[in-house]
Amino acid sequence: MIKFTAIRWKKTVLLTCCLLSLFSFETLIAQKTANWIWYPGDFEVWLGNKMQNRRTERGTFFPPFWRMDNHYVLITFSKEFSLQAAENVDISVEGQYNVKLDGKMLEGFPKNLSIPAGKHALVIKVFGQDKVPSIYVKGKELVSDSSWSVTFEDKEWIDASGKVSEKSGTDWLSAGSWNFTDPQMPPSQFRLATVAQSPAKAERKPQSAMIDFGRETFGFVKLHGLKGKGNLALYYGESPEEALSTEHCETFDKLSIDQQQPKEFTTELSKAFRYVNIQYDGSIAFDSVSMLYEYLPVTHRGKFRCSDEEMNRIWDVSAYTMQLNTREFFIDGIKRDRWIWSGDAYQSYLMNYYLFFDSPSVTRTLLAQRGKDPVTSNINTILDYTFYWFMGIYDYYKYTGDSTFIKQFYPRMVSMIDFSLSRRNQNGMVEGLQGDWVFIDWAEGVLDKKGEVSFEQILFCRSLETMALCAEIAGDGARAATYKKLAADLKVKLFKTFWVEDKKALVHNRVNGVLSNTVTRYANMFAIFFDYFNKEQMQAVKQNVLMNDQVQKITTPYMRFYELEALCAMGEQSYVLGQMKDYWGGMLKLGATSFWEKYDPNEKGTQHLAMYGRPFGRSLCHAWGASPIYLLGKYYLGVKPLSPGYDQYVVEPQLGGLQWMEGTVPTPNGDIKIYCSTKQIKIKADAGTGTLNFKSKTKPGIKGAVIQSKGDGLYQLTVEKGKEYVISYTAK
């Protein structure tokens, strides 16, 4: 009897455990989300083609001049799984497909399956020429997600006796996905979000209308109550001058209205504009004009406010500039190219970490840029832009800690760096070869791009360091060692070559063995924030290059980004604050509602609109114009990850002359909130462990925590997650 009870007890416990584990398992299952999945990178390449081929210039199609790749047209999706209970599974597919369950091919194009409990293997093969082969599988337990494996080449075969051979030699990757969770909305149907907006002002005249939307914007123009017949043209302008210049505005739509159009008419392609000049003839009439603002829904997690209202306005307009340029991908500017330029995107990544922290936008952009093998040219055909691509990966890992992405795309990184390595000259350095564009910066006529440019070697060196890091993450020890050595050797070599002791600076280039006499800012400022200089060199460069007006000045926000970063990295926040107010404040004073591709304070009037030999060639909404977001987040609020993904981070607030500032810096697992005045610092973080460093003239006070004195007026506090710290101190 006792024995029986014991057994019974055991059974009950076992059953309870089972039920408990089943219960929690079921709960887990219930949360599983089915996603449309594809071969990683393929949707991004396909969307990149779609987006980048939408550029028009005065009504003419204007495609990129680099190779456009394509998705793999035939993909095998595979999943081995175990079901607790039998279930029904729905299947949606983009493309022509077949389904094999447990090795048995099912007839036709199954849309749902009944799968019994137990272990199973499901294989779905999809062919799609015009759309990316994608699947959506939804059962209770079984869902399509990144745990599925995919390959573009399954290498299976059937011998004459009917035996199916093992899939040896097949390369499987984890499936790619984004946020497509609706079976009715497959990847090919992806569209950005839109919302209706009204103009700020509308001037109507006979057969014309001038519409002002109040600020730079992007979207589709809507004509309400459209009727009649005739020709109607919409001339878009970022400035009123551009919209009014029917001969020179960069973009327009010319329509033939014949009553086939709906009364509520919307333009086909979205465009950038603030002003729309509408000209029409015949019997055409319409009641009013509005627009559908088109945007990528991202949250503005990063925030910044301070005692200087001009700086607040600079931050807001920077954030709006970033929002407009954060679309299917991080693009250069919304009016003209709307392409994915690697050097431009690199800066958007950095700004993104202090504004949206939207990782999919970073990886989408990196993947679309990279395209497919073989590598036949530099990214965007630009030597420096290949290196920015690597640097973008370096930062992505630093900020997000996403090692899955690194592992998955490591092979494409290897083939990309192989291309760069294969193009080194006999000195082991890179220079512009046939088909390479050496860009550096827009600085017409004054920038020598020939031979071995020191700036390019610095970027190449950082790219090799990136590869050493990624090879380690991918578990490729042999290559990690190789890249590490290549990087170290190059660093030694480039300093030996370009560092000129009596100039105390890196000189610009070496052509046919002859070293240039010229010092430019580019290599010097990158070497600063890459931490390539020793202390003495750094101080010398600061004086001799960065703060030396004899050295060719920078006139693009693009390179201003790095120049100011280098100065911030050396603690020149006060100086840089003045520079920001001058430069970005200067654009605001000229009425900018978003920041520009180029700004030269010496130019006047409509000179500010011209570029590329065209009166309205300049983009007035360029992502690289938004760098204050990055500078204020990283060097004023002072937040930086110390270990990948912000597990460890540092906060070093620098007021740079402000009376107070407060802000939020987003991280993968929550936010870091900071307030800093000359007397008080407040900090609270959702995740990770932070180190707050600050200087104080007086001994700082805090409740419920310990501040360590590091000597010389420097103090340190460990910031734990979820806890708010309020420090009283006296700013130095």
Next chain:
Amino acid sequence: MIKFTAIRWKKTVLLTCCLLSLFSFETLIAQKTANWIWYPGDFEVWLGNKMQNRRTERGTFFPPFWRMDNHYVLITFSKEFSLQAAENVDISVEGQYNVKLDGKMLEGFPKNLSIPAGKHALVIKVFGQDKVPSIYVKGKELVSDSSWSVTFEDKEWIDASGKVSEKSGTDWLSAGSWNFTDPQMPPSQFRLATVAQSPAKAERKPQSAMIDFGRETFGFVKLHGLKGKGNLALYYGESPEEALSTEHCETFDKLSIDQQQPKEFTTELSKAFRYVNIQYDGSIAFDSVSMLYEYLPVTHRGKFRCSDEEMNRIWDVSAYTMQLNTREFFIDGIKRDRWIWSGDAYQSYLMNYYLFFDSPSVTRTLLAQRGKDPVTSNINTILDYTFYWFMGIYDYYKYTGDSTFIKQFYPRMVSMIDFSLSRRNQNGMVEGLQGDWVFIDWAEGVLDKKGEVSFEQILFCRSLETMALCAEIAGDGARAATYKKLAADLKVKLFKTFWVEDKKALVHNRVNGVLSNTVTRYANMFAIFFDYFNKEQMQAVKQNVLMNDQVQKITTPYMRFYELEALCAMGEQSYVLGQMKDYWGGMLKLGATSFWEKYDPNEKGTQHLAMYGRPFGRSLCHAWGASPIYLLGKYYLGVKPLSPGYDQYVVEPQLGGLQWMEGTVPTPNGDIKIYCSTKQIKIKADAGTGTLNFKSKTKPGIKGAVIQSKGDGLYQLTVEKGKEYVISYTAK
């Protein structure tokens, strides 16, 4: 006055010359044909995707298991030209495009241009995701053709001052084209031709019909006067057994008839069949059944007739088998795979040279097989099939002399051979690695495919020889020398390894350093017609291998092809004639109307229909079944090119026991017609210079030409183009 006259005379002559040259130039122009053009290989890859993804197996989509590539989606077409007079030019484009004339971008999507006389540069950029970017340009002088240049990466850029940079580093190729000369019929609209055909027999029963089209055929089934509602199934059969086996037939169509269908209903996908078993229910009724036979229009230029009626029937059925399998590409068989298998296609190329001499079918197939870089596996994943691809190029050049093709696709040959070279083992030999299928032949269970297989080394060696030849044609002297050396070294090494003196044969393989004891036919027969043996070896191999029943027999027409070729190459035409009558005659006696994938005389009844573990798995219309075309053309009529493209050729008629034979062998520039009986030889050729070799017991007679005696009863005649020779002789 004299002077004046002289000048005047000169002028007149000059003018006349001018006019004459103008006249002939105009005549030339008038003949210029505009063609749809594309990036070379891209249409072929796109069409390959389309065709190869049309396979179904019992209603289920059945795609290939190797990587499918894609066309480049963004292409730049460029042409520099000079016009004698102003002209209007029409432009048709597949894709989104822009047009730049003389550096100036034209607005919108121009459909026609007025171009003044003089020098011009026209650039058209086209983006096409779902269709191959293609253009058709037609003026009087200016037409789109292979003289246009194309690139997938134009690498041009515009600097900030508006300067467009040179297109340095851009790889331009000559445009690809085929025979698309109608602007209304762009490449994406390509369809094979169809013609209506009636059944030989139709048996109707209530709610079913069994239709017999009299012989193996391919196309779309048509139901005439279709009405009512219900389900209708078409079960296709190459045999009546297959059509009647609704459970096991390889292909079917199941339709739901709901009166939405037209009264004259045609099936959507073309299929292979001789028999169609139609089963239907509900109120469905139809009057009659016919078909649309679907085919590639090619001319049967090759001909063969002889004193043996069975041989004539073998030739006819071979030619019909070839015609059925010569479609968008040379495919393996029409019922099942309908894929482009390189080993199968290789034989089709050879047969094609003696039947259609349709070069575009060869190049289309070679290009679709090769796809794009990077190379990630062997062609069709099969080790031997990569080598057949090279051998196909070797023969293509030998038969056609088309060096343009070689030059154009040489880079893709280099990357393909680089793949093979990168997979050699430490002995410099190839063996099946991860992901490789070592096929050799269907010979289940009896064929060892492990380690270093002698057959694979022989094919690899020939591939390297092909690359040496192609590198020379492409002007790549350095690589030509490398390939030559690699081939020579491998040949020495493989003989040293596999030739076993006491067996007087090449043994089958070496696994982990241990040489096999087994002799198979494969390596030995290829070494014969590759001319790798010395005379003594050749005779020994003939006795010890080819004519030795102890050596594992071949049961596929695929390898019979090479076995019989090897025997023919050694003068065994009489023996081979007997073999052909046995083997192909055997199939005819079993009622074959096309030749099969496999034929084993020892099998009985429906055993002949089974393969791959399925009762009707075997293809009864397989291209590799048609080899008598090749054997009869090359080794009986005896015609072979000596120099590329038949500039020099040889004719060595061998009756092989026939009383007489006559035939036509097509060449690039005309036909070679031969008649040969035991007493008379007649020959006439349209082009080239031929050498006729024949043996005679008596001194041969001829009128109007000189026959040289070469001693030992051997005679020689030089055949000049356009001249008919009639020789009397006495066959030995």
